Amino acid sequence: MGFDYEKYIRPGKLPHIWCPGCGHGIVMKGLIRAIDALALDRDMTAIVSGIGCASRLPGYLDFCTLHTTHGRGVAFATGIKMAKPGMNVICVGGDGDGVAIGGNHFIHACRRNIDMTYLIMNNHIYGMTGGQFSPTTPFGARASTTPYGNPDPPFDIARLAIGAGATFVARGTAFHASQIDKLLVEAIRHKGFSVVEILDSCPTTFGRKNKFKSVIEMMNHLKEIAVPVAAADKMSAEQLQGKVLTGVLHREDKPEYVEEYGRLVERVRESMEG
Amino acid sequence: MEKKQPKIEINEKYCKGCRICVEFCPTKVFEMRGFVASVKNPEACIACMQCELRCPDFAVTVTL
Amino acid sequence: MSNKVAFLQGNEACAHGAIYAGCRFFAGYPITPSTEVAEVLSNELPRVGGAFIQMEDEIAAMAAVIGASLTGMKALTATSGPGFSLKQENIGYACITEVPCVIINVMRGGPSTGMPTGPSQSDVMQAKWGTHGDHPAICLVPASVQELFTETVRAFNLAEKYRTPVTVMPDEIVGHMRERIVFPEPGELEVINRTLPSVGPGEYKPYDTRFGDVPPLASFGSGYRFHVTGLNKAEDGFPTTRADLVQAEEERQVRKVEKAIDDIVTYEEYLLDDAEIAVVAFGAISRSARFAVNEARKRGIRAGLFRIITYWPFPERQIRALGQRVKAIITPEMNLGMTIHEVRRCVEGRAPVSGIFRVDGEPINPAQILAGIQEVR
């Protein structure tokens, strides 16, 4: 039997709204497989998002789901996790949602090292609003608001996350579909703030504006640029030009926020009794 | 022992015709029929599962 | 058994009122003149097993409060002018998703940074119209330290009862003044909790109107799985663009508060029975007004005070009746004229309404109001 995705999908919600070839569907399947592999208790799992095409993901899944305001998913998720530490919290969203309007919440969640997983579907564009450039649109690329090429330098989301203090950071691509669930399994298992960036495809806006004839070329591009971290060690700087590292990029153990707060509460209450 | 033939199914209600399965199947099992993908050479399948993993629309199922 | 008495600042009383009401979660961002609410709760919440978090900004604080409330916890945030502006989008989110929560906005001068330490009453319109789209609004404007305590408790009660955000807006004077407060004993004040679903998870819908205009709200992590979105949604919580469903849901959300107006609206009438001149005031300025009314009476002028306690929904019926009884109405307020428009709308020309407005960071004093009363006499 193939994988039974529909077990996790709310009845009647498919087909989804995403365009033909939109990588968000591939990523959602990876998330479902990861949740299945971990056998997460559905009643105790919250999936939270902001606004954007990517952020429509939670509506499809049969969990406690929260589709919030643009960029603020991580902040809502922080409230859930603080109020109910027993819940598994997974936050999802796009590149614009996560590192433009939501950038402040993102770096502070990294800093706090609060135990949740943030899955960013990075298609390098604002898909939902029709293809304006995002903070990850490559320099020089075309978008509906960069008709002469993008003058902005892009963010490297994974490096941003590491710099801000996230304790697990991984990157994959929509082409390398079988890796997505594996990265997410590790991320969700990790105690602390884990970030998984999946390089994704938006054939409708980014592809069309940047001379990708179809999603096939976009997928081939992802295939070409991805270099597993292990392989990168053996490559020269020249060979790594234009490449993107994939796999688990960073992992460390640091005190987790909610647990630390729990200890603080215990300490205070003990001193009250004493 | 005889190799069991994988069963490949396409849910035409979900398929949006992106051609990912057609282009990336290593043994060219699929073809486009109008706006949706269809199975042309099921016997060529080597059960790599990539089509099922990569279909963005939950339309391909490979049963071993 | 006698109640505990203390000498507290308004903001401190507010924090203690929240704890009394069962609030166990606070998220905020420091801003004058509301910061003491956060400071007291950072101390008190761990002691009662609750959670306090200082977020990266007010937008995040509002978001975290809504997230926490969805797990069934009573949740609070506190802010002032600029922070209240930042919260507006997520306040709208709490309105449309019908998630109970309480926002304290200690009013300071504005717009923008304005006068951070100066008192003001200029956010009352923002409390109703601040977030975009049609939505219900409940806003309470206490006038004393004791009342800031009890109104905070009432704010939680209303939020839980009507599944909606409730704003408590002391002006900076009320937030910062120190007064004697008598702590209510547990059980002395009513504490209301949200209605939980009576149906099982299989049958549950987050906006199920079979249970009336305020449908029960399940908690995340309690066995109920449902979807919450800021998009227009149907009874099952999923987005819809079906015209009839959108219209019905929007109307219900506004109606649930409008039709409960008699349960929500509170006010105080002082010497109004035989009054010819009514002063309509709230917050710190109502204290000046009471003084002015007493002074006017001493001078043989039949003046009275209508003190607004619930600003939204506005006490329309009461103000309309007042307009029929008195010869003139005066609205002293620390803004350039906001309440005056509401009062004029209600009295529909039956009585002349004049205002005394001040935005220089000084309270309107009794002498000014007395002069106003003498002028319209």
Ligand SMILES: Cc1ncc(C[n+]2csc(CCOP(=O)(O)OP(=O)(O)O)c2C)c(N)n1
């Ligand atoms: C406060 C606010 N500003 C702007 C928007 C408009 N908006 C909706 S989605 C979006 C961008 C989404 O881009 P991204 O997060 O990358 O997701 P994608 O659609 O590419 O998956 C924008 C700008 C909004 N909904 N709210």
Ligand code: SF4
């Ligand atoms: S616009 Fe782009 S991101 Fe949005 S659904 Fe279409 S392909 Fe996906």
Ligand code: SF4
């Ligand atoms: S990958 Fe899926 S949606 Fe795309 S053509 Fe094949 S079956 Fe259809």
Ligand code: SF4
């Ligand atoms: S399982 Fe592999 S070989 Fe078989 S049809 Fe799918 S992609 Fe082709």
Ligand SMILES: [Mg+2]
């Ligand atoms: Mg995007």
